[in-house]
Amino acid sequence: MQQSFTAVLFLAALFVGLGPTEAAAQTHTFVSDTANNRVVVFNTGDSTAVKSIAVGTAPTQVVLSQDGAKAFVTNSGAPFSISVIDASEACITTNACNDTITIPVAASPQSVAVRSQGDSAFVLTDAGVVQVIDLGTNMPGDSIFVGGTDGGLAVTPNGSFLYVASGDVTVLQISDTKTLSVVGTPFAPEVSPELDVFNFAVSVAIARDGTVYVPFNTYSYNGLFGFNASGGIARIKPGGTSVSDVVQLFSLPGSIAVSGDGRLVDAAINYMWFQTGYGAAFFPGRTVAAVETAAMGTAANPLFGWTDLGADGILWNQQHTPSGVAITPDGASVYVTIPGFNTIARIDTADNLVKETFQLGVTPDAPNTARPNGIAITPNPSAAPTPLTIDAVDDASTSSLPALAARPAVANVLANDTLGGAPAVPANVTLSFVSATSAGVMLDAGKGAVWTNGDAQVGPQSLVYKICETANPENCDTATVTLNVRAPYVIDAVDDHATSFAGTTPLSNVAANDTLNGGVAGPSNVTLTLLSVSDAGIGLNAADGSVFVTAAASVGDHSLVYQICEIESSSNCDNGTATVTVIPHAVRAVNDSGTSPRTGGTPIANVLANDTFDGSPATLGQVTLNLLSSSNPGVTLNAATGAVSVASGTAAGVQTLQYRICEAASQSNCSDASVSITVNANVILAVADRARASNKTANTAIASVLANDMLAGGPATTSNVTLSLVSLTPANRDIQLNLSTGAVDVLRRTSGGTFSLVYQICEVGSPTNCSQATVTLDLSGK
Missing domain, CATH: 2.60.40.10 (Immunoglobulins)
Incomplete structure (x- = not known):
């Protein structure tokens, strides 16, 4: 059964063959004998049995009040109870007083804790309930459910809070000595949760400064072979409601004890988990782990001692598995009970070795083979800690x-x-x-x-x-x-020079040719610092030593001064200069030409198509494009695409456009070119007409001579062409060409015959673009 402690816990017994120990500062040690329903009291420094005290059924844990005046025993067998023993010197050494009071509890008690004021005790039962006991009346009081079937209790030194370790850690506030209330939320004994890893608190102890120590068992389902079991000790700082740090024990601990000065924590190891790859199982523990609390939370390893309690063979039931553990007030010795072998072992804290082992003897009032379980030693706050090696x-x-x-x-x-x-x-x-x-x-x-x-x-x-x-x-x-x-090493920063375009990194590492003690200077042995620059166009990346020139760096020389210093001797330094000569890119704009009809179009898709940047086709990412001039507003340049467009109606003939390309990173590096666009006149076609009409009366021989004429592939109309009469043969004043509509009219009765009327159409937008046609008119005389 796993036990827990308020200060130092568990059982001592009547020893056979007990010799003197180093614990001269202590008075009495109390041991519960589960097999004989008793508590045996002896002088801690020798083998003198002072008293054997009958208690309830199957006593387990023993706890002493802070002043050592009373001992409290959990009787785990029916009828369930708590025994309160008068631990005063008079009652222990004489029979002058009634030394035991029995207080019934509702279920099997797993742990007991006492307030430092001595007015209240608290019992954790296997029903997961914490019950208050009024020590003024020795009667059970209020209770509160916390969960779990096993675990431990401990009260803070000021008597204000009760820590419950039963799976989770629950902090209870103690009000008016009788009322308990949960503080915050119960929490697992871990710094932070991990997926598929579950930590369960099994007992608890509190040092005099209020620091809480919680042994925990870990069950993991994400290990190399699936399930794995381990454990450790969690530390909660005084007044805390969360874990500050943990010590892994790589095994499953149970009981725990804290030394009077809070320096040592010893934990009994109940089980170990063995996984061979072929099989796995829990195996009884046989060790006690010693932890240096001062090293917890530091880089040092706080787990400094393992004490092997031995075994009688290799079988699981032959292992000397510990139960209770207690530390003497001067910190010189640790006592551990081994119930299965009626043994108590004394461990010397100087070397964590077992110095003595003892067994409880058989007496008339204790006829059964003893099972020492819980152990507690009378507190002695004034005991000076034993000097350590x-x-x-x-x-x-x-x-x-x-x-x-x-x-x-x-x-x-x-x-x-x-x-x-x-x-x-x-x-x-x-x-x-x-x-x-x-x-x-x-x-x-x-x-x-x-x-x-x-x-x-x-x-x-x-x-x-x-x-x-x-x-x-x-x-x-x-x-x-x-x-x-x-002596300081010889350090040499060697000047560097490079030629490059703007916007590049011409030097990959200025320290590449520098030396320290004759060897290569690098990040492992020197630091690199920029001291100054000639202008904003040059810079140094101190992380890798590269020198760069910005995209806006002008053509010409740019320099910086840097310093390297020996890492191991920061005052051992040397300066170097890195110079970069920025040269311009070769930018060349080449003339273009194209043709376009007057209806408009894009005669040149991209003026950059034949332009070059450093001998390769220029792109808009490398150069910027700008229009300088155009001979006609209808001829334009799209600076975003490089396209030259001709608007519909642009005058026919040769039109010119001037443009400029400049290096994107250096706007002073430019080249100009000309674009020549021939705007072709629209095709105009006047088509001959033939008509027969009467000469007897007025009539319209042709509705419009334009009906079959064409301009730029479309119909010629009075809106896009002008119409004029060229000639009429033979002359006849009664035949007329209507210049507004294109109609050929016979105005009145006239002479008959065949007439030839020549007309001309000219493009409105280009009056010199003309075409003529002949209308043959037959006036039959009908």
């Missing part, structure tokens, strides 16, 4: 570096230092400078980095530093950092 390990720079180097000789001297076997970090040690062989070798005590400044002397140098345990300032160790300071 502190080890400052020498460091050496991996390579020579110059004075005033841009990188540290050693990034962090603490990186290989340890305290109690755990990583030494600023939260558990102080770091100070002791001495150095050169005034230019310095220690950044805040970050642990060793630097050189401009005063560092060339040659081998060393620095001595000291680390001291924060909790025990007299517990210190020193170490030495060795390094070699070299």
Whole structure:
């Protein structure tokens, strides 16, 4: 059964063969014996059994009040109850008082927690309910449903909040010692959710500063072989309602304990998940994981210790699987119960090794083979933390570096230092400078980095530093950092020159011919900076060293000054100049010619078709196109397409148009050309007519001589041609050509015979464009 703790949790027992331990600052240890329905109390420092106290059925968890005056025991078997033991010195060492009170609860209790004020206790049952117990009346009070069938409880040191770990983590506010209300929303023990990964809180412990630690089991369905199980410890900062960081344990933890100074967290590993590719299964755990809390959330590995509790064989039921875990107030030892083998193991926190194992003996009042389960040790806030083994390990720079180097000789001297076997970090040690062989070798005590400044002397140098345990300032160790300071490298920025068009990158890298210490200068060993430019037409990309000239750069020389500096010695620099000569593109506009009828058209589709840009066909992306002049408004240039158009009605003859193309990137680089368009006159055709009419009376012999005449392929009309009489043979004043309508009229009775009437039509828009035809008129005399 997985258990949880308010401060330090679980069981101690009557030991067989218990020798003295280092826990002299403690008083009593309480152990629940599930098989014999009792709690055994003994002196923590030796094997003296002080008392065996009968409790309810199948006791599991033991929790002590903050003042150590009472012990609370969860009796998981029917009838379900909580036993409250008077843990005062008088009651433990004598029979002078009634030392046990039984308080019934509604379902099997999984965990119990007590307010620091001692007025209320809280019980989590397997029905997922948290029940309040009034310790003034020793009666059950209100309850609240939180869900889950197993888990743990812990109360914050100020007694204001109750943390429930039962799948999710639920934070309950404690009001007037009897009323519970949910704060915010229950949350999973994870920093952020992952798809198909589910984390379940199994227990909880809270340090004296209010930091909450939650062991969790992880079930993943997106692993390499599908399902996978693991776990870790989540940390919630004081007063928090979300996880700040986690430590992965790569196994499934259960119970947890926090040392009195909050430095250590130890977790009992209940199960491990094995996946071979051929099969997979849960296997009982046999280890205890030790976590250095100061290293959580840092680059250091907080998981610094694994204690193997051993096994009696390879079978699953032969593994020494831990249940309860408790840390002595001075942090020197961790006690772990192993129910299946009636064993309690003591782990030395200095090296995380098991130093002793003990078994509970059989007595008349405890005839069954004992099953030590929960364990708790009397709190002692005044106990000084046991000094830990502190080890400052020498460091050496991996390579020579110059004075005033841009990188540290050693990034962090603490990186290989340890305290109690755990990583030494600023939260558990102080770091100070002791001495150095050169005034230019310095220690950044805040970050642990060793630097050189401009005063560092060339040659081998060393620095001595000291680390001291924060909790025990007299517990210190020193170490030495060795390094070699070299002279600055020779650096040479070589001038560059290139010739190019505007809008290009003529130099791919100005540093390509530069050197550092005789080798190639590049991004790995120098920095590149632009110092100045001659004008806005040139620039430097410091990221890749390329030099570019803008599209608007004028023809001629453009220059810039750049600087390269050694990365490891930022004051070791040299300047270089890059010059680019911008040359113009060859722009050539070529004359064009075409023809068009007077009806209009597009005699030239694109004047650029025969123009060139650097010897290739010019395009509107490379050049701009502008009309300079036109001999006739009807002849126009479309600058967007290059087309030359002739409007309908444009005068016949040769028309000219002048245009200019200029380089798009350099509008002063231009060329002009002429376009000659021959506008052809419209075809005009007067067609001969023949008619027979009477000479006896007035009549119209022909309605219109224009009826069969043509202009530009269409009918000739009085609106597009002018009509005139050329001659009438023989002359007859009674025969008339109507110039307005084109009709040939016999005005009155006249002489008979055959007459020839010649007429002319001329284009209205081009009066010289004319045609003549003859009308033959037969006046028969009828």
